[in-house]
Amino acid sequence: MKAFFSSPRTYPQIDRMWRQIVFAAAFSVLALLTLMILVLLFGALSFLRHHGVISTLLGREWDPGRGQLQIGLFVVESAVVAGLAMLVAVPFGLGVAIFGTQVAVGFERHGLRWTLTIASAVPSVAYGWWGLAVVVPGLRGLGGGSGYSLLAAGLVLALMILPTFSVLAMEALSQVPEDWHQASLALGANDDQNLVRLVLPASLPGLRLAFLTALARAVGETMAVQMVIGGTAARFHGLFGPGATLTTQILTDMAILPNGSSDHGVLDLMAMVLFVGVTAMTGWVGYGQGRAEK
Amino acid sequence: MTWLMRMILALGLLLTPGARPDASITVMGATSLLSYARAVVSGWARQHPEIRVAISGGGSYAGWYGLAAGHADIALSDLDLGRGPAVNERRLGQMPILFVANPENGVESVTRRDLVRIFSGRVHHWQALGGNPRPIRLVARPSGSGARAVVSQSLGETPRHLAQIIQLSNGAVVRAVEETPGAIGYVEGDRRWPGVVTLRIGGQAYRPGSRGWPFYAFPRIYWRQAASPAVFSLVSALAHSSLARSFGIFPRTGS
Amino acid sequence: MSTTTKLRLEGVSVWYGAQMALRDISLQVPQGVVLALIGPSGCGKSTLLRVVNRLVERSPGAKVQGRVWLDNEDILRRDMDVAQLRRRVGMIFQRPTPFPFSIFDNVAYGPRLHGVKDPVGLRRVVEDSLKQAALWDEVRGKLRRPASGLSGGQQQRLALARALAVDPEVILLDEPTSALDPGAAARIEELVVKLKGRYTVVIVTHNLQQAARVSDLTGFIQAGALIELGETSLIFTAPRDQRTEAYLTGQLE
Numbered sequence: 001m002k003a004f005f006s007s008p009r010t011y012p013q014i015d016r017m018w019r020q021i022v023f024a025a026a027f028s029v030l031a032l033l034t035l036m037i038l039v040l041l042f043g044a045l046s047f048l049r050h051h052g053v054i055s056t057l058l059g060r061e062w063d064p065g066r067g068q069l070q071i072g073l074f075v076v077e078s079a080v081v082a083g084l085a086m087l088v089a090v091p092f093g094l095g096v097a098i099f100g101t102q103v104a105v106g107f108e109r110h111g112l113r114w115t116l117t118i119a120s121a122v123p124s125v126a127y128g129w130w131g132l133a134v135v136v137p138g139l140r141g142l143g144g145g146s147g148y149s150l151l152a153a154g155l156v157l158a159l160m161i162l163p164t165f166s167v168l169a170m171e172a173l174s175q176v177p178e179d180w181h182q183a184s185l186a187l188g189a190n191d192d193q194n195l196v197r198l199v200l201p202a203s204l205p206g207l208r209l210a211f212l213t214a215l216a217r218a219v220g221e222t223m224a225v226q227m228v229i230g231g232t233a234a235r236f237h238g239l240f241g242p243g244a245t246l247t248t249q250i251l252t253d254m255a256i257l258p259n260g261s262s263d264h265g266v267l268d269l270m271a272m273v274l275f276v277g278v279t280a281m282t283g284w285v286g287y288g289q290g291r292a293e294k
Numbered sequence: 295m296t297w298l299m300r301m302i303l304a305l306g307l308l309l310t311p312g313a314r315p316d317a318s319i320t321v322m323g324a325t326s327l328l329s330y331a332r333a334v335v336s337g338w339a340r341q342h343p344e345i346r347v348a349i350s351g352g353g354s355y356a357g358w359y360g361l362a363a364g365h366a367d368i369a370l371s372d373l374d375l376g377r378g379p380a381v382n383e384r385r386l387g388q389m390p391i392l393f394v395a396n397p398e399n400g401v402e403s404v405t406r407r408d409l410v411r412i413f414s415g416r417v418h419h420w421q422a423l424g425g426n427p428r429p430i431r432l433v434a435r436p437s438g439s440g441a442r443a444v445v446s447q448s449l450g451e452t453p454r455h456l457a458q459i460i461q462l463s464n465g466a467v468v469r470a471v472e473e474t475p476g477a478i479g480y481v482e483g484d485r486r487w488p489g490v491v492t493l494r495i496g497g498q499a500y501r502p503g504s505r506g507w508p509f510y511a512f513p514r515i516y517w518r519q520a521a522s523p524a525v526f527s528l529v530s531a532l533a534h535s536s537l538a539r540s541f542g543i544f545p546r547t548g549s
Numbered sequence: 550m551s552t553t554t555k556l557r558l559e560g561v562s563v564w565y566g567a568q569m570a571l572r573d574i575s576l577q578v579p580q581g582v583v584l585a586l587i588g589p590s591g592c593g594k595s596t597l598l599r600v601v602n603r604l605v606e607r608s609p610g611a612k613v614q615g616r617v618w619l620d621n622e623d624i625l626r627r628d629m630d631v632a633q634l635r636r637r638v639g640m641i642f643q644r645p646t647p648f649p650f651s652i653f654d655n656v657a658y659g660p661r662l663h664g665v666k667d668p669v670g671l672r673r674v675v676e677d678s679l680k681q682a683a684l685w686d687e688v689r690g691k692l693r694r695p696a697s698g699l700s701g702g703q704q705q706r707l708a709l710a711r712a713l714a715v716d717p718e719v720i721l722l723d724e725p726t727s728a729l730d731p732g733a734a735a736r737i738e739e740l741v742v743k744l745k746g747r748y749t750v751v752i753v754t755h756n757l758q759q760a761a762r763v764s765d766l767t768g769f770i771q772a773g774a775l776i777e778l779g780e781t782s783l784i785f786t787a788p789r790d791q792r793t794e795a796y797l798t799g800q801l802e
């Protein structure tokens with residue numbers, strides 16, 4: 001006992017155990033992820049072996065009951081809905097973040113951050129309800145259609161990702177050190193120049209991360225979108241018309257293409273397309289970042 | 295590295311399916327039959343405390359494939375999925391399909407021919423059916439739903455260029471119909487939904503057991519011929535339960 | 550040495566909330582001269598610099614009284630164009646503060662703020678400024694690399710180049726070498742000496758030898774008050790005030 005307390009021994013076996021635990025955790029996460037992707041990939045590829053790649057990805061004939069399984073329409077509508085959401089959420093969120101970090105002080109600032117953090121933790125179904133109660137009726141009056149529409153889905157998503165994006169953007173903007181602010185002001189910058197020429201460019205990496213996180217949330221969201229998008233899978237009905245995204249159509253047609261059915265692979269393919277799309281976006285944005293640092 | 299091997303092995307064992315004890319039964323299938331199945335199972339399980347029963351949805355097809363793959367012991371369906379090899383089928387009776395409409399459409403009764411015209415897009419205004427001047431909006435269930443199969447069998451497929459609003463459950467259909475002016479949709483089961491008008495068809499309102507109602511789904515259950523006695527016992531309970539009527543499932547009247 | 554007064558403070562006092570940071574400071578800095586401000590930590594030296602380019606107003610609760618004249622223009626007056634003032638009065642901070650941009654963009658930051666767009670002109674300004682800051686030889690051909698890759702001493706010279714690029718009249722140096730190793734500090738000192746004459750320089754420093762080496766005038770500040778101001782050689786050899794002598798000997802021992 002005495003030796004235990006008096007000598008500053010190291011405990012190699014404990015160190016090693018910790019290393020193993022950490023390594024095992026990292027390894028199992030990686031293994032599960034790989035397994036998941038492999039399962040999807042296997043399903044997707046075996047589906048594509050029996051169906052044309054081009055016609056499947058670009059065609060828009062969808063009727064799983066009759067074996068018509070072309071997903072082009074959902075790819076386009078996924079992109080439209082996510083694009084709409086980003087188009088609305090990014091400028092607004094940036095505005096909120098700028099207000100929150102450059103203008104608001106003390107209570108306002110903390111209150112804003114607190115509110116946004118809470119809002120970003122609200123389950124997506126709640127945003128779906130809000131969409132049903134407000135957005136769908138509102139668009140019905142505006143667009144003349146039923147209100148269930150791509151636009152409704154885009155707006156609901158925009159509201160859903162706004163807090164996430166704003167909080168992360170606030171985080172990014174507030175990472176700009178006071179030293180830099182002062183150095184910029186000391187060179188004769190006014191507040192607007194400070195923002196445009198220093199704060200925004202300097203926090204670009206953080207803003208990119210915020211953008212990607214929001215985008216991934218928008219692309220992957222299913223429930224809130226399903227509640228307001230209308231779910232028509234046959235053709236493009238315009239922004240005010242109903243539609244379906246990759247995620248909502250997976251949800252809808254899981255019933256007719258369950259695990260074990262011969263065409264189930266098309267759902268794997270749809271998930272794979274989502275996965276590849278988001279990964280490509282990440283890579284693209286990351287590439288931009290790499291270039292900017294050169 | 296041996297610990298790593300052991301870990302992989304353990305992980306593999308955890309993920310291996312099929313290590314189920316005999317004393318459990320999985321019921322899987324049509325969402326419209328889930329509440330009925332739950333009610334029957336809770337009574338049955340009291341007499342068979344040694345057996346665990348798991349109930350999950352996923353739709354008629356999912357139940358069918360689950361049965362084929364061995365994940366499920368009993369499949370619930372509101373569609374006729376045909377007969378697989380070594381699979382038993384039992385019909386539970388019939389479940390009405392009701393048409394519901396937004397109250398402001400100004401139409402409370404339609405003919406079967408009207409419905410054909412509505413769901414084929416040949417008429418797209420309630421005014422043409424004696425109602426208020428507003429466009430008709432179709433609310434439908436996804437392909438794979440039993441209700442949709444019955445409706446399209448009976449009225450013909452809705453042309454694909456029509457913008458239908460797809461909803462995933464009876465409740466969601468009713469909600470969309472209630473909220474959307476001009477909407478019409480269909481739901482399974484004998485239930486009065488508030489907020490919407492349940493349409494009379496050919497002047498007739500649906501009554502339990504009434505002859506001549508044109509829209510019925512015929513729910514059924516499937517199980518493997520080589521099932522355990524416990525499965526047969528539960529099948530029999532599902533087939534003969536007196537609870538069926540309170541869930542809108544009635545003996546067949548023959549139509 | 551010219552006799553025109555470039556910078557003149559008249560009865561300047563500064564409070565942070567209720568706390569007084571500077572007490573009734575009056576001093577004059579002739580054109581082209583280097584003034585060193587010495588004194589114990591927290592005595593108000595840095596605050597004095599921040600009054601001259603009005604960065605002090607950024608601190609919450611700061612209140613300034615008195616007059617500051619730059620070329621006979623009252624720069625504390627309400628309608629003073631602060632951005633214009635700061636263009637004329639450059640400042641280098643204790644810690645090097647390169648922006649997270651390329652070396653070129655760091656130096657071009659100021660000129661761009663003031664509307665220089667022409668690429669040829671910008672390039673010339675950047676090159677001249679880097680040469681003046683004795684950094685050109687080390688970064689030539691690497692102007693597109695991130696400034697964060699430079700060493701601490703290089704970063705501080707970059708900050709100087711950045712300040713020089715807007716062609717200021719007065720340069721304020723706030724302990725510019727305290728974060729640097731002796732070699733890098735020596736190079737900055739050389740630069741300060743070189744800048745003398747063309748620019749009016751006020752340097753705050755803890756390093757008394759540095760003050761003695763680079764400055765023409767030295768002021769000793771203690772507890773917010775200017776105790777003594779005079780020719781550097783006189784202050785260091787024969788201070789008139791006992792407090793100055795106590796500080797100098799206490800530090801030099």
